[in-house]
Amino acid sequence: MPERPLEGVLDWLAVELPAVRDVEIGTGGYAPAAHCDRERLLADDGLRRDWLVSIESRDFRLAALNVSGNPLEQPEHDRALRETIALAGLLGVERVVCMSGGRPELSGGAWFPGVEDDVERYWTERVLPYWRELAASGVLLCFELEPGAAAxxxxxxxxxxxxxxGLAVNLDPSHFFWQSIDPLAAIRRLAGRIGFAHAKDTVVDPERLAVDGRLDRTAWRYATAGHGRGADWWRDFGEELRRAGYDGVVSVEYEDPQVPAEASVAEAAQVLTQALAEEVVR
Structure with a gap:
């Protein structure tokens, strides 16, 4: 809701969705940053304090900062990530949601001879050294897993x-659905390393899928939680997260091109409130 000030969004949430008490705010990269002027907040102690008070005085908790981007290949995203980590430390926020970054042609499969060697070289020379440094940043960096990124x-x-x-997973099932990955199986495998979770659905067009496959972006779209799978599936999602040792926030992510933001967030929050146990829903 970039057209509204942060206070306006929080006031809307308090009235329309009183069960929601935690927020995740974008700070840059691909994530919209309309509600967080990262550079000003880093530079001004008083402004940073007032910004946090505007959230907490309304009985909300800042659960995570989101700086999903491509820090390996875009210098401005690298700067945004490092500044977001610093900002999280100053704000007392324990989690930063991000992406591993990478070169899309080296993500998702080796189609031509030699590509596998290129992938391994890229991991050895770029991916692993970069994240080895940031793993000791002091905040929990939670990777969102999406093709195009190395992870x-x-x-x-x-x-x-x-x-x-210091590294964990942001479990967003929407990226798994269109890859034919079972999110519940992924949760079981990643038990103990899930640091955050998103609630976003995926809707597949079966006719388009039949002729163009899942690698073609037109065969599927991201959707409001509940539009692709019902409350029973989301209940299973919550139960698997608990069994895997995760009892934190499930954050509603808006990325539905067919539903306005307010309606999408409200509908998803209602589905999740009904489907998930109180200790998981935020």
């Missing part, structure tokens, strides 16, 4: 998780 599924992110306990 896009369970096996690829496990290579990063080996670098240390």
């Amino acid at each position: 896009f599924n369970v096996s690829t992110v496990e290579r990063l998780l080996e670098l240390g306990p």
Whole structure:
């Protein structure tokens, strides 16, 4: 809701969705940053304090900052990530949602001879050294797994998780659905390393899928939680998260081109409130 000031969004949530008490705010990268002027907040102690008070005085908790982007290949995204980590430390926010970054042509499969060698070289020279440094940042960096990034599924992110306990997964099932990955199986495999979770659905066009496959973006779209799978599936999602040791926030992510933001957030929050146990819903 970039057209509204942060206070306006929080006041809307308090009236329309009183069960929601935690917020995740974008700070840059691909994430919209309409409600967080990262550079000004870093530079001004008083402004930063007032910004946090505007959230907490309304009985909301700042659960995470989101700076999903491509820090390996875009210098401005690298700067946004590092500044967001610094800002999180100053604000007392324990989690930063991000992406591993990478080169899309080296993500998602080796189609031509030599590509597998290029992938391994890129991981050795760029991916692992970069995240080995940031693994000791002092905040929990939670990777969103999406093709195009170096870490896009369970096996690829496990290579990063080996670098240390400062790295975790942001479990967003929407990216798994269109890859034919079972999100519940992924949760079980990643038990103990899930640091955050998103609630977003995916709707597949079966006619388009039949002729163009899942790699073609026109065969599927992101959707409001509940539009692709009903409350029973989201209940299973919550139960698997609990069994995997995660009892934190499930954050509603808006990315539905067919539903306005307010309606999408409200509908998703209602589905999740009904489907998930109180200790999981935020």
